[in-house]
Amino acid sequence: MDDLSPSDLKAILHSKRANLYYLEYCRVMQKDGRVLYLTEAEKENLYYNIPIANTTVLLLGNGTSITQAAMRMLAQAGVLVGFCGGGGTPLYMGSEVEWLTPQSEYRPTEYLQGWLGFWFDDAHRLKAAQQFQQARINFLLEVWQKDRELKLEGFDACDALIQQALDIFNTRTEAAEKSSDLLLTEAQLTKILYKYAAEATGQGGFTRQHQSVDKANSFLNHGNYLAYGLAACCLWVLGIPHGFAVMHGKTRRGALVFDVADLIKDALVLPWAFICAKEGATEQDFRQQVLQAFTDHKALEFMFDTVKAIALQASTPEASEEPDI
The missing domain is CATH 3.100.10.20 (CRISPR-associated endonuclease Cas1, N-terminal domain)
Structure with a gap:
């Protein structure tokens, strides 16, 4: 030792x-x-x-x-x-998602080079954003279909309302001509998911307010920041700076963290925030539940797979293994 x-x-x-x-x-x-x-x-x-x-x-x-x-x-x-502040939010680095990242002179470069290979082209960057959105929905369907606990709480991917919302989301995502179209479509879907989750857990009349102190809003903030942590870790390992976002805007230094975190937020953070709020859980109970869900559904591994695939999609060789840094 x-x-x-x-x-x-x-x-x-x-x-x-x-x-x-x-x-x-x-x-x-x-x-x-x-x-x-x-x-x-x-x-x-x-x-x-x-x-x-x-x-x-x-x-x-x-x-x-x-x-x-x-x-x-x-x-x-x-x-x-x-x-960060109490309960895991907000992250104290101004108003952006930034982290104290480990220093390393031997960071991988292939993923950054692949990312920049398409990032400066508007059409290719839009395509990457669409791929993110599709991966996000695929993950939600996968999780909600196989997670027995979520099904018992009323979160069913086969529900007619969810299927209709996802069909509209897919159609509008494919037809999007700019990132603002995707953001509008995302906001519309998220609003439907909030309403669905609130009704499934008996919390009708819910309104998403980031500064609100009610449990559902507080847990959503808390869970989202946990997802941001995983997203920041994924990008640091792959060597892709947080500023090269594909959807949340080129003027926000941490915007790519938001893009990557969105891959898992709807599938895992959103339902458990409402379930734990219904049960009157503490911040610690909620945090443990969400982190267990991240582990059970391999959320971080899914982030890595998605980002690597998009970064190297223009490359002829197959995607290499995750760098051991």
């Missing part, structure tokens, strides 16, 4: 990692070659280990601090770190 260095802890590919942590009121430090967080109990201090080799993102909330030594080990293990 004494011969183990942080760089040896990266055997688990990022797409296979299972952990995303939110910590508050604690101190993150390095001790005996491990990254720990320290909480202060009434009579004693308690140390808990963070398994960094199997972790993608570390969110630090209220009352947290972190040492330089811990940051060094997290960076060597490829863990992204973000400072």
